[in-house]
Amino acid sequence: QPLYAGGKIITANKMANVGVEMAGMSYNLKYSEVIELTDKAFWSVAMVEANINLAEKYIEMLDETEELMTSMYELGLQPASEKLKVTVQKNEAELQLMVIRNNLKIAKMNLNQVLGHSLNEPVIISYDSLLSPNLIDFSEGVNMALVNRNELKLLKKQVTLSELDKRMIQGDY
16 A cells, blocks of 8 residues: 555656646746737727728818818809718718727727726827738748647646546556
């Protein structure tokens, strides 16, 4: 029995070491997930800000078109219905701009939540320097993913842990 007890102690120590390794891998996995969430929230804010700029330029264009249609209507070159169509489009664009601005507030709140800040803390992002990305060589991408993925490493460690658990149970018998 002392031999079996010693084997069980050695197996338990191995299981503890595997558990420590799994905890480190789990930490790395959570760290990667937080980076991914932050990245998504950041680019969501950037996208909404770009949409606001686009909507504002569209409204400016519709203002100019509305002025042109008004002038053409006053000269008798255009029916009133054409001018009203442009006015309706402008009103819809202004409504869309309001919706997009609300989406910006929500996107900034989401980014603050991911970063752990107060939800109403002001957020100013700058991504001009990020617009020239470095290209990644994906020729060995699958092999690198198989070696470096924390999820796969965790699964392998769970298999090792279950084999050690099996040896521990065999020691009981």
